[in-house]
Amino acid sequence: MICLNDVQQAQRRIAAYIHKTPVVTSKRLNDWLGHSVYFKAECLQKVGAFKARGACNTLAWLIETGTKPKHVVSNSSGNHAQAVAWSARQFNIPATIYMPRNVSRVKAKATAAYGAEVVFCESRAEADQRASEAAVQTGTFWIPPFNHEQVIAGQGTAAYEALEHLHRENKKVNAVFAPCGGGGILSGSLISTRGLSRSTSVIGAEPLKANDAAQSLRRGEIVRLPEQPVTLADGAMPLSVGDITFDHLKQLDDFFEIGEESIAYWTQWISHLLKLHVEPTSAMSMEAVRQWLRPKSTRQTVLVILTGGNIDHQMMSRIWQEDYLSEVPTCQTDPY
């Protein structure tokens, strides 16, 4: 299994390409919770999500090991597609992204704007098939969204940077929180945190309506959702984790399944308090933070990885349907 050294190698490889995103905090939120919460703002990352780290590291690693691909492909409609398109351009490699025809125009346009060829397919299944067919051709490399060691090592650099930053400010972090989709960012955060500080907990958050990872952790084997879940946290929708990420996820200290109302609640509050445009998937972790902090009797310091900020119109309109800003967050009482 990969370890801190792999994250450090990734950090060195991608440093010239990615943003060193800020670590921010909200005095008001900290006063209300009675604890200190720091946020790694990966919504301000290239392509608007941490995914730039993993894709960039994977290509840089291929080049370093003398196996620069002639062509990269991927099948995604979300942040990973944009990350692959953007990373490929950094290294002057042509990229083809297979997408179902029904993805939002803004996401398809953004992917094309990074210079990738976007191929529309009739269905998700056809997109998956065409990507895997393309990947067997000589010189073509398929960058998977999470189940790859170099992708995980790349994602781990977000927590690594943030923990190093907080360490320099003499802040002892009690726990690190990240959302769980396929498990890439969570596995990476786990490797970085374990490597830097054995006493810091690493905790995951997953939508209750897409709780394949929670089910998998309970059963001790990978559970696959029978159908595409519907959740506000659209970055956490993969049907299952991968075998590589699952091996890491088993080492988590805690895991929370989050309801849709809580996801909307925290998306509103994080936007309001931090003035950052964050995805519901990012804000979801805050409900895990609140539940984890509730029984704590001493002041805790936690780090939350805000994973991205790419939200389409429909999602924003759903998030802001109800008014959650009239209920101030606290650790003691459920705000909704």
Place this chain on the structure above:
Amino acid sequence: MICLNDVQQAQRRIAAYIHKTPVVTSKRLNDWLGHSVYFKAECLQKVGAFKARGACNTLAWLIETGTKPKHVVSNSSGNHAQAVAWSARQFNIPATIYMPRNVSRVKAKATAAYGAEVVFCESRAEADQRASEAAVQTGTFWIPPFNHEQVIAGQGTAAYEALEHLHRENKKVNAVFAPCGGGGILSGSLISTRGLSRSTSVIGAEPLKANDAAQSLRRGEIVRLPEQPVTLADGAMPLSVGDITFDHLKQLDDFFEIGEESIAYWTQWISHLLKLHVEPTSAMSMEAVRQWLRPKSTRQTVLVILTGGNIDHQMMSRIWQEDYLSEVPTCQTDPY
């Protein structure tokens, strides 16, 4: 009339209290427009708006001139109320804010959270009256929202900081854009810009539905709106500019009246491209930028003051009702 020196004095006075907010840009937007747009992110300022600058400078100036008030009051339901409450606390001065009872709970709570006494009144008129009654008492100072030289000098520090920053990066700014409510930020930006670079234009933007400043500039005298306007740009709703701000506004190089659809369009796009939670009033300036850039045949560099990021649930829900993200911004064609 106040000049660059007053802004520089303000900058010195408030530096220890306020955030030096970042200047950000979007490569994608610049590619689409064919010009360079820099944004001063005052949504990341203390209290979430540039208003912290003016209120803080006014109190610091009173203290410097040996007339520290025993009590400050203001009548506002928006960013200025929070700015007065926050500034008063910095200097350990008790503050009372008079607000109409129908303001949103989140704004009232935020003002109270900064330590001010919030007094609810039956109407806007009653709030105005009670503030002016309080202000005649010895030792009480009423901090007006815009029509005061030290408030204007304080607001001018936002453009000053941004222009100094861009100057250090060897960028020549062709024009500075800010929204017009009572005219405070626009007057301050004008003073800073004129003082630092005679060849840089200063341009205002106002909602067409609250166009008292545009009417005033056309007539050469202050026009007062007959009733409270309804616009998405709720930071630009004062019924009229002040006599002090009007004297500055007359020196503007250009002024644009912006429709509601354009305000919503740019609020969506600025959030999406910069990943910042910005008020509609902030984003409005971008339509003035677009219209001003349209006939330009050489590449221009402009600065936009993003004034704040305090938005209640109702406003967010209105902003995201329609989908504007499917129409990419360009200078050449109207996107809506």
